[in-house]
Amino acid sequence: MRTISTTWSLLLSAAVVFAFSAVSWSQVTQYDEEQRMNMESHVGKLTGHAKDGQGLYRRFCIGCHGPIGDGEGENAQWIDPKPRNFTLGIFKCRSTPTGTLPTDEDLFNTIGRGLVNSNMPRWFPLSDQDRADLIAYVKHFSPRFAKEKPGPVLQIPAEPAVTAERIKAGQEVFRHAECWKCHGVTGRANGPSADTLTDDFNRPIKPFNFHDGTRFKCGETDRDLYRIFMTGLDSTPMPSFADNLKPDEAWDLVMYLRTLQPMNTPEKQIAKKLGLKPINPNAPAAQSQTK
Amino acid sequence: MKSLYKSAAILAVLVVVALGLLFTDTRVNAAGEGKVTGSIKLEGTAPHMRPIDMSKDPTCSKQHPTPARLENVVVGPNGGLANVVVYISQGLSASAAAAVPSKPIVWDQKGCMYQPHVAGMDVGQQLQVVNSDPTTHNIHPMPQPGGGNIGWNKSQPQGSPPFTTSWKAEEVAIPVKCNIHPWMHGYMVVVKGPYGVSDPSGSFTLDNVPPGTYTLTAWHETYGTQTQKVTVAAGKPATVNFTFKAK
Numbered sequence: 001m002r003t004i005s006t007t008w009s010l011l012l013s014a015a016v017v018f019a020f021s022a023v024s025w026s027q028v029t030q031y032d033e034e035q036r037m038n039m040e041s042h043v044g045k046l047t048g049h050a051k052d053g054q055g056l057y058r059r060f061c062i063g064c065h066g067p068i069g070d071g072e073g074e075n076a077q078w079i080d081p082k083p084r085n086f087t088l089g090i091f092k093c094r095s096t097p098t099g100t101l102p103t104d105e106d107l108f109n110t111i112g113r114g115l116v117n118s119n120m121p122r123w124f125p126l127s128d129q130d131r132a133d134l135i136a137y138v139k140h141f142s143p144r145f146a147k148e149k150p151g152p153v154l155q156i157p158a159e160p161a162v163t164a165e166r167i168k169a170g171q172e173v174f175r176h177a178e179c180w181k182c183h184g185v186t187g188r189a190n191g192p193s194a195d196t197l198t199d200d201f202n203r204p205i206k207p208f209n210f211h212d213g214t215r216f217k218c219g220e221t222d223r224d225l226y227r228i229f230m231t232g233l234d235s236t237p238m239p240s241f242a243d244n245l246k247p248d249e250a251w252d253l254v255m256y257l258r259t260l261q262p263m264n265t266p267e268k269q270i271a272k273k274l275g276l277k278p279i280n281p282n283a284p285a286a287q288s289q290t291k
Numbered sequence: 292m293k294s295l296y297k298s299a300a301i302l303a304v305l306v307v308v309a310l311g312l313l314f315t316d317t318r319v320n321a322a323g324e325g326k327v328t329g330s331i332k333l334e335g336t337a338p339h340m341r342p343i344d345m346s347k348d349p350t351c352s353k354q355h356p357t358p359a360r361l362e363n364v365v366v367g368p369n370g371g372l373a374n375v376v377v378y379i380s381q382g383l384s385a386s387a388a389a390a391v392p393s394k395p396i397v398w399d400q401k402g403c404m405y406q407p408h409v410a411g412m413d414v415g416q417q418l419q420v421v422n423s424d425p426t427t428h429n430i431h432p433m434p435q436p437g438g439g440n441i442g443w444n445k446s447q448p449q450g451s452p453p454f455t456t457s458w459k460a461e462e463v464a465i466p467v468k469c470n471i472h473p474w475m476h477g478y479m480v481v482v483k484g485p486y487g488v489s490d491p492s493g494s495f496t497l498d499n500v501p502p503g504t505y506t507l508t509a510w511h512e513t514y515g516t517q518t519q520k521v522t523v524a525a526g527k528p529a530t531v532n533f534t535f536k537a538k
Contacts, residue, residue, distance in 0.1 A: 088436040099443030144441075177448045178427035181348075181471045192347040196473040200433050200442065232444050237470030239429035239446035243454055282349070 039140040041104040041132050048104075048132030050140040056130055057137045064119065069141030079119045082203065089144030090200075092233040093218035098240035100151025101144060107135045109219070116215040117208075154230055156223050157247045162255055164270050170256025173249050175279045177241060179229075182207040185278045187260035200235040207237075210260035225254050325500040325523035327485075329530050330493040331509060333372040335537030337364050338513075343474045350426040351403030351472060361474075362408040363513050364537075371493020372511065372535055374409040376463070378486040379497070380518065381506035388483040390499070395419045395455065398467075398479070400428045400447070405467065405477035409512065411486040412458070412479060419455050422447040432467045432479060434458075440465065440481070463510050478512055500529075509533045 041048035057065075064083040066073035071085035084091070093110050094102040111131045114122035123131065139145040160166065174180060182197060184190040187210030199205045214220060218228050230250060232240030245253070258267035259276065342358035345351040352358075365373040395417035399406040403424060412418060422428050427448040434440035439460025447454075458465070458481040469475035480486070487495035497507075502525045509517045514535040523529045 085436075090436065090442070097443075098445060099441045143437075176427075177446065178471065181427065193471045193473065197470055232446075234442070234444065237429070237431070237444070239431065239444040239470075241446050241448075243445060244448050244451045 035146065036140040039136045039145065041108070041136040041139060043104050043108045043128070043132050043135070046128055046132040048129070048134070048136040050133070050136040053130075053133035053135070053137030056126070056134050060123070060126070061134070061138075069138070075119075080203075081118045081199075081205065082201075083119075086138050086141035088235075089142035089148075090235045092236060093228075094151075094231050094234065095153045095227055096151035096231065097154070097242060098232045098234055101148055103150045103153060104132075104135055104139075106150075107138060108132065111135070113219060116213065116217060154227055154242065156226055157251075159222055159254075160248075160251055162266055162270065164274055166252045167255050167259060167267055167270055167274070167276065169249070170252035170254070171276065171279060173245065173253040174256050175281070177245065177253075179253075180279060180281055182237065183210065185281060187211060187257070197237045199237070205236055210257060211262055214261060214263055222254050222258070225257060226250055229253065325502050325525055326528040327377075327487070327497040327500055327507065327521060327523060327531060328528050329377070329495060329532045331372045331375045331377075331489045331495065331533045331535065332370050332493055333364070333366050333514075333535050333537055334370075337366040337537055340364065345403055345472075345474070348403065348426060348472060350424065354402040354424075359402065359404055362404075365408070365491060367491035367493060369492065371489065371491055372514075373489055373491040373493070374407070375489040375493075375495065375509050375511045375533070375535075376409060376411045376480040376482070376486060377489070377495050377497060377507055377509045377531075377533070378411065378463075378480070378482040379484050379500070379505045380508040382504055383484045384501065384503075387485075387501050390484070391415045397421060398430075398477075399423055400430070400469070400475070403428075403469075403472050403475060405475060407477070407488070409464075409478045409480065409488060411488045412481055413486070414459065414461055414481055414483050415457050417455050418457055418479070419453050420445075420447065421453040422449065422451055425449045427471060428469045428475070429471055430467065431470060432465050434462055434465045438462055444470075463508075463516075464512065480510060507531055509535075511535060514538075 037050050039050040062073055063075045064073045064079060065071055065086060066076065069086035071083040073083060076083050089101060091102045091106065094106050096102055108131055111123050111126070111134060114120050180191050181193045182191045184194065189207045189209035191207070194207050197205050197207060208217065216225060216228055217233060218224055230240065230242045230245065232238050255267050258265045259271040340360040340363065342360050345355065362374065367373060391413045396410050396412045397419050398410055399421045401423040420430055427446060429444060429446045431444040433442045440458050440462050461483055462481045464478040464480040467477045467479060485497040485500050487497045489495040500523050502523050504520065504522045507519050507521050517533050517535070519531050519533065521529050521531050
């Protein structure tokens, strides 16, 4: 009698344990299958749906970003910089502070713009609705998008008029914030720390060369440039300067950076007239005297 | 009717007992008079820590008349191993684990080195990041992706005010680097409950440990982790010693 009851109680407890684990497992997979595939994106008036983006992703993105979005697609081994791992929810081009999620609009713009100096092209053939659907699908890869909200969007004041004073002040910001440590005194990506840089995954990475084309990693306008150094490019060595640059200083820096570029910008003409020389990092005392 | 009164009386007694238990529990925890001390030794010859070439940034090298050395293994004169974080990995009650010290942890960038090289901190404890150098640093902690903590990367030009932040989840350990000065490297060890970090003599202290039996874990960036059981009594410091073997 006693052994029978022991057997029964053992069986019963085993059944309970099994039932519990089965229920919790189905909850987890349900979350993955359904809740994530319900991910939406909102860009302007458009609403994107992950379910609609799945087919597009499999056609256009899977080769590099991989079937599970981890950036390990079959082309990934031939590519540098490596395709983004969407499962981490970390993105370079954001209008939000460092360490926060990008907005849907940021991701939307990245698809349309492509990433210069990488294998990510501009996806012109995709309609706006397609891009919105793709964003929803890209977001469904990372649990971060289910748990967190994007950070507050960086507010960029209207661009002031370009003046000689502003360009000179911008050069002082370039010296003081030590942009030249990586980007070089003339913006040729040859600063003293340039060849030691690695990204968060310990892969070598190059700083941006301002003489190299007109597009930046995250756009080509003055506002894009402002946004890049204020929010930083997460997972790269490029930090956020939002804590330590006032909007005026940031605009000064934008104007100075425009003098380094190959196009004939109004800033470049003013710098030519001024006879602006590159900064001399080895004579900080002399620099501060002229200030 | 009578049985209703009876059950009400029993319920009332139960509530009183439960409340009493609740309060006595918090009182014991609040007293927090236990303590764990000990020392950490390195057995064998410590590896050579090579000097750092800071010549790429004269503002850094000028601050070191004799070159600074790497800090992966820092050993005191009597074999004590520094920068070991000792924390309670098992046995801590929920309320003791939730207690967060009010004093902020200061993470200073001085002489183009992190001071301290390894910092222990509680989940949610204030972390103050300071730049004492006449140069720009970018502070770039890199938590394990997919964990509870999210990495960020902020620049601190010379003369910038300190900023305060904190970590959301336990993590042993978060590597921190400065991309501008590639030799700058450190760790933030984020734990729940009391922790101690060993000094060059190897000694450490965990304060405010409620009496009980715990598993202690000692973590070192080069030599990994070790665990030991300890029983803490009120008002009497328990002693635990760890020995790491040089590879």
